Amino acid sequence: MSAQKSESLSVDVAVVGGSLAGCASAIRFSQMGYRVAVFEKKAVTEHSYKQLCTHFLQPHAVPLLDGLGLAHLREPAWSVVTKAVFVTPGGVVETPGGYDPEQPDSYALNLERRVLDPALREAARRQGVRYLQGTSVESVQEDESGWTLDTRDGTGAQQRYRARLVVAADGRRSRLAGLLGNPTESRPNERVALFAYFTGIEHPEGNRSVFIMNDRDLACTYPLVDGRTELVLFAEKSRVESWRGTEGRLEQFLKYFDDLDQAPSMADAVPESPLLGYTDYPSQIRRPVQGSVPFVGDAALSLDAMSGVGCGFALQSADLLARSFAGRSLDGADRRAGLADYRERFESTILPHADGICGDSLVGKDEATRQRMFTTICRSPELSHKYLALTGRMVQPAEFQQAFLRGLMTQRVGAART
Template identity: 75%
Template structure:
């Protein structure tokens, strides 16, 4: 069996020595696997290089699992439509409890004109193994335990110096895709530094049984002072509780047991959150204390960047999974129907850059702004008074949080609502 035919398991660097690929995807998480599926579907020979050696059941643990509705439609083309089934995920819709009231639109859908436009509480322990298996099923070859040490561009493509089992080797590819995460090695090799934006909140989350799911499996987001307290119903009657808090809020929450006690006490003090009186932790709390947003150019050195390698923003926005799959989809759209030759690659990269900057970057800018906790509370309350008092604007706000409309469209609708509210008072 040739390397190109070996899709059932990992291939070593030694086996792949001197191999030539159409596409070399550096990084084997969500964005990398999605890119591999899309380009394999186009008929290209794809290798996925993953520095870590991971088992089939490996998954990312630091994630809230909230897959926004704009992303759910992307699962089908990736061969993952079955993940929408009740045994794999929970179809849900956000309810926001704000200083101006609750944003809770009627019906199960984010957009009444799009039946089935729900979010998914889809755990990474389910999603990650499934997307890797789908990538293999579509023909991609995984090179596990292979790290990239250097890349250089030649007339007919790229040469990658890699290390792994068997020592240093070289691989060739006509297109290289950087999907190697927040700490991207390729970003350093290709001079694509990250622009860091401050994030003034910490995140703590844990998994629990004994918490009753809200009606219609709603996911509840409570804006409490400068914090956001979140409740996500999961499969098998479980619940994930997440707290994005001002760093000063949790500064004195010491030790694993003390932190858990304070965490549950916090949720118990929020009337709008599901009751935690009978909550039983499945394990210790997870989280992070310092997580600035990082933004990079979507194309650097004739290499497209996708997923967290392109941008990794405040997890409070719940866009990590969505932007990983969306950036992969945008890249595939940019290259569909193009040859992986000089002109075809140049045109594809330019197309991808434009799609990324017009589709994802505006959302990222807004998310970075929301990561700053020092805001005028009177202005904030006035904003949510306007939103909550206008059903059409509430629908538009929900669509914005689900990344189904662009920020500029919401801003135009908000200004109309604000002027209408002012006129009604005269």
């Protein structure tokens, strides 16, 4: 750092990264009475948001909006209340019934990032969080009294900060992970992902979000506010290799959906965006705590977008971190206990979902086994409910697996008796 830097500024909590997990963590620590600063390396405007997202906030995370001062985002002006419908090789998996506004975890939200991202940043500022956009953290150093962070803003100006706790929320390319030696475990993802927004597509009854398993692909339709629809396709790479040119790729994309019997008609679809996407997006897993720094959101766990867990796990990891420090100070034994508590909560609550999600990122599966599995699920209302709870991250994978084995045995016994 230059000798021209000004005197160190002091905060209690320094959150590195100003997206969902970072802002949610900052709000929660500020609510505890701490002085909090967020360091976001990107130059952010009030209209900045992430485009490459399914915008599907799963049921387990919907109640977390309330504690962040964002309960209003469940209203129709801001989001679409929805439930998942899975069209599988063994039949349709769907939970009947409507939505209970008194039970926000009974439904999902199609909440676009163009709404959520600015709203969360504004909620952080209202809470008194200092949001430093366009400011990168160049180095961090810990001593007996806390952390020193050397930063640089967009003009090149340098500033040093002191903090009692540093939270790593700087995404899948986390610089803090490199500075602190938090290793990245990479898992392969064998599908490409394509995203586009449209008007003119009729929404399904009840504004259901429909997930169609087609061979080894997953085609998703998400109803959005103002009668818009997001279409997302997770497909084998060979499926789309022949789609060439901007207009040709979009035309082939729409044709793919129109050829699916269970998808709405694309005849009147009008594109609102170009075709967005990625061809290589491996899942990444890091330790939830490295030394005395907790990692939240994509900095800790960045999984295949086909699982739709990104937004939910970002908010949930921030919630787990805040709850781990409730009633504790940021110093000494209290800080160590809070970090240990967060590590245990993360590893028991969020991490168990990773193996199944990473397994679903591989296309080389036994289709006969897969069909038998979904046939078993579709024949049992209890298993259907459990499957939807699993995909909504309301139950742990082990709980679903136990229920599936019981259901499989029950069906086999019933078949033997007939």
